[in-house]
Amino acid sequence: MTIKFACAPIAWTNDDLPELGKENTFEQCISEMSLAGYQGTEVGNKYPRDPEILKSYLEPRNLEVASAWFSAFLTTKPYEETKKAFIEHRDFLHAMGAKVIVVAEQGHSVQGQMDTPVFSKKPTFTDEEWDRLADGLNKLGDLALEKDMKIVYHHHMGTGVQTTEEVDKLMEMTDPEKVFLLYDTGHLVFSGEDPIAFYKKYANRIKHIHFKDVRPEKQKQSKEEDWSFLKSVFQGTFTVPSDGCIDFKPIIDLILENNYDGWIVVEAEQDPSLANPFLYHKKAKDYMDLLITNKLIADM
Ligand SMILES: O=C1C[C@@H](O)[C@H](O)[C@@H](O)C1=O
Numbered sequence: 001m002t003i004k005f006a007c008a009p010i011a012w013t014n015d016d017l018p019e020l021g022k023e024n025t026f027e028q029c030i031s032e033m034s035l036a037g038y039q040g041t042e043v044g045n046k047y048p049r050d051p052e053i054l055k056s057y058l059e060p061r062n063l064e065v066a067s068a069w070f071s072a073f074l075t076t077k078p079y080e081e082t083k084k085a086f087i088e089h090r091d092f093l094h095a096m097g098a099k100v101i102v103v104a105e106q107g108h109s110v111q112g113q114m115d116t117p118v119f120s121k122k123p124t125f126t127d128e129e130w131d132r133l134a135d136g137l138n139k140l141g142d143l144a145l146e147k148d149m150k151i152v153y154h155h156h157m158g159t160g161v162q163t164t165e166e167v168d169k170l171m172e173m174t175d176p177e178k179v180f181l182l183y184d185t186g187h188l189v190f191s192g193e194d195p196i197a198f199y200k201k202y203a204n205r206i207k208h209i210h211f212k213d214v215r216p217e218k219q220k221q222s223k224e225e226d227w228s229f230l231k232s233v234f235q236g237t238f239t240v241p242s243d244g245c246i247d248f249k250p251i252i253d254l255i256l257e258n259n260y261d262g263w264i265v266v267e268a269e270q271d272p273s274l275a276n277p278f279l280y281h282k283k284a285k286d287y288m289d290l291l292i293t294n295k296l297i298a299d300m
């Protein structure tokens with residue numbers, strides 16, 4: 001069992017809201033991840049896309065690429081369009097040594113729309129769209145396996161696969177040998193799901209983890225005032241583990257008990273001028289290390 005820790009650059013410069021952290025440079029971002037004690041990074045918009053150039057920045061800082069997000073449009077566009085973009089993305093990640101590819105269906109998604117309420121206007125798929133999604137994901141899973149990689153599906157606020165019920169449907173409709181799952185604590189709790197029950201149910205299919213915490217007062221306000229996903233982020237709904245309402249102790253315990261082998265990526269998009277990304281990620285790393293040490297001691 002090997003657990004490695006990574007950061008998502010979204011806390012330094014937000015890809016969905018580029019004005020958040022536009023002043024933070026790529027080199028500052030990766031240097032601070034390394035300094036905060038992490039071994040890996042996901043890939044953001046400021047990162048060079050040439051694998052050799054990217055390696056020349058990451059290797060001196062002892063950082064690996066954990067994965068990177070891929071937007072699929074299987075419900076709304078011809079499969080061939082998603083396939084072409086996916087192969088390019090897969091080959092980039094393969095050249096960087098990553099083993100998993102984060103995939104999220106963006107057909108009908110409202111996650112990038114500043115004025116569309118995320119709770120009341122989230123999309124739901126028709127039966128035909130579910131079939132197209134499941135079929136397309138099985139095919140992307142095959143393409144990943146060609147390179148000895150796995151696709152990990154990212155359930156996400158404001159998309160057609162957000163709730164536990166929707167994830168259940170997707171997992172039932174897809175091949176468990178081809179389509180795996182990403183476990184994002186922040187999206188589950190923001191949506192109102194039970195992250196413990198979710199992990200227990202899908203322990204065998206979870207091959208990548210995003211750790212974000214949630215500020216409960218912001219989540220409540222977002223729901224009551226029908227904020228968009230981007231407004232919720234902008235207002236500080238997400239933060240790093242140890243800073244919000246999620247109890248990560250039972251989550252870490254479950255991860256260890258299930259011999260999880262893979263990355264835990266701290267992904268906490270918020271305003272970097274209010275929440276210094278280096279200090280927040282260091283605090284999160286110290287907290288996660290403590291939880292792991294306590295669990296190992298308790299099991300001795
Ligand atoms: O994995 C993720 C990638 C981001 O672009 C996204 O909006 C964020 O919330 C997330 O969980």
Ligand SMILES: [Co+2]
Pocket residue numbers: 154184210267
């Ligand atoms: Co995530």
